[in-house]
Amino acid sequence: MKTYVTRRLLQSLLVLFGVSFVVFFILHLTGDPALVLLPPDASAEDVQRFRQVMGFNDPFVVQYGRFLSGALRGDFGQSVRHGESAFTLVVERMPATFELAGAALVVALVLAIPAGIVSAVRRNTMLDYISTVVALLGQSMPTFWLGIMLILVFSVQFNLLPSSGRGGLGHLILPAITLGLFTTARITRLTRSGMLEVLSQDYIRTARAKGVGDPPVVWKHALKNAAIPIVTIVGIELGTLLGGSVITETIFAWPGVGRLSVQAIYNRDYPVVQAAVFLLSSTFVLVNLAVDVLYTYLDPRIRLR
Amino acid sequence: MTATTIAIPAERGAARSEWLTLFRRLARRRTALFGLVVVALVFAAALGAPWLSPWDPIEQDITNRLKPPGSPDPSGRVHVLGTDHLGRDLLARVIFGARPALLVGVAAVAISGVIGMLVGLVSGYFGGRTDDVLMRLADIQLAFPFILLAIAVIGVLGPSLPVIIVVIGVSSWVVYARVVRGAVLSLREREFVQAAQALGSRDGRILLRHILPNAFTPWLVVATLDMARVIVIESALSFLGLGVQPPTPTWGGMLADGRVYISTAWWLATFPGLAILVTVLGINLFGDGLRDTLDPRLKV
Secondary structure, eight states: OHHHHHHHHHHHHHHHHHHHHHHHHHTTTTSOHHHHHSOTTOOHHHHHHHHHHHTTTSOHHHHHHHHHHHHHTTOOOBOTTTOSBHHHHHHHHHHHHHHHHHHHHHHHHHHHHHHHHHHHHTTTSHHHHHHHHHHHHHHHSOHHHHHHHHIIIIIIISOOSOOSSOOSHHHHHHHHHHHHHHHHHHHHHHHHHHHHHHHTSHHHHHHHHTTOOHHHIIIIIIHHHHHHHHHHHHHHHHHHHHHHHHHHHHHTTOOSHHHHHHHHHHTTOHHHHHHHHHHHHHHHHHHHHHHHHHHHHHOTHHHHO | OHHHHHHHHHHHHHHHHHHHHHHHHHHTSHHHHHHHHHHHHHHHHHHTHHHHOSSOTTOOOGGGTTOOTTEEOTTSOEETTOBOTTSOBHHHHHHHHHHHHHHHHHHHHHHHHHHHHHHHHHHHHHOHHHHHHHHHHHHHHHHSOHHHHHHHHHHHHOOOHHHHHHHHHHTOOHHHHHHHHHHHHHHTTSHHHHHHHHTTOOHHHIIIIIIHHHHHHHHHHHHHHHHHHHHHHHHHHHHTTOSSOTTSOOHHHHHHHHHHTTTTOHHHHHHHHHHHHHHHHHHHHHHHHHHHHHOTTOOO
8 A cells, every 4th residue: 555655656756757857848849949938030149148048058957957946946937928927827827727627527527427327227218318429429529619609609699607707606607518528428428338337247236136226226336336437537537627728718718727828828928838837737647646546445456556 | 481472362361351341340330330421521521622612712702701601692602601701601611621630630640649559569568667668658748738738839839730740649649559558468478479489580570460460459449539539639729829820721710710700600610610520520430339349348
């Protein structure tokens, strides 16, 4: 148990180390970070001076060392656009992104788990077909189109819900559905196939033979065992949700990290982009570490591996 | 020696009939067949766009802007799906929009598929340190929110067709690598591989001749389903203005334009989105059918 957790911890640190290198390297992709950061009309002298000041003339390893030590202290440099610390700008936007991702996850779980269970228990009925078709459509629908269509129907046509900004619960509904639909579809399909597999197991037949009623068999015996892959995918889907927030936040003008990053890319404000990519990736790594540790309680067999 | 010369044509014949059987089994799944037909139609539209399209997709006609679907122009020709904010025919743009979508889809899947296949083969076959290093690289790759990393890199390099293809291709190899690695781990222990090893075959030959053909089916399923994902990403990039640049029509770019006119011209955002939905749905249906036919236990 302890060795498993220690090993996962070390692995996560290694991954974060790799993430930091990729984030550092984004600026060096063209070979000249000065040209990436400066406006195209900067004079040759300005470029030279900028390189000197930023230390772009130092050896590559030295530059990376400096970036890493800065990143560890939460220092990604100043935002070119806002003149503030890039780290602070991103951290300030994190709660909005977490709120949206969390709401999307709630939407997904609340819709998907019952739908998946019903689909499996009432296999090959109308309910199963409807849920399967909806899940398939949900998996094939581009987020940005769904968002625009929801705005068209609920904001433009019927004027029921706000189409942009962050505020009360009303502001959260459309973006959360938009962001959560893909995850809903994934979890519905996973729950359905997981439940189908479990329901055909011997121990379920035993339970039924003992005279256990239908609801307890489904909810107690089957769901507990089908829950394991669902817990894993929740960790992985968080990555999808954090990444998807880039699009959803742009459509609904949601003031989170995703929208901030898109604007930062348009403005060539790369310190902010680097801070955002690094912080979102770190969040993902940490959540998955937490999920894996939690997992050892759900499935004791894992501790032995 | 003579044995091999005889064996090769026999092998080929067997392989062909195997594909034929596969196709027959696939065709029996109605949803998979439907998906295949949809995908074939989209490919046909992309290839035949100049002949199929009723209008020039980039020709502007400002006097005829934002016309609803079914509107005729002064000469009496009909804009079936209406016109956009510059008076361009929407149907023509939807048809031509299939080109960048499928081009990026096929090319990026080819790149990530080859990288993932190589990594999976090496990782699964050699195991040990090599495997550890490659799988940690996979973890690092997966830690990034995909779209964010892609737009950051494209922002630096500048949006162009090759950049988009390479960025998506290079950062999507992990699923392939994991699936191929899984297949190789079990193939490695099989008798025919051990027989080849005992006969002194070199590792490269064993991997290419004996393991790769058997790891190909799970790879193919992943590649099919991944193409759906790549097409959505391509349109997302175009939607954000970081995809193939105008005036080339892209579904995502048309959606972004249409979003501005959402309260007055609903058709602008609706039809390009439907085009993406139908294409992706077709690929997903076909991919699901392919998985269920080839390898029902595969979890992708």
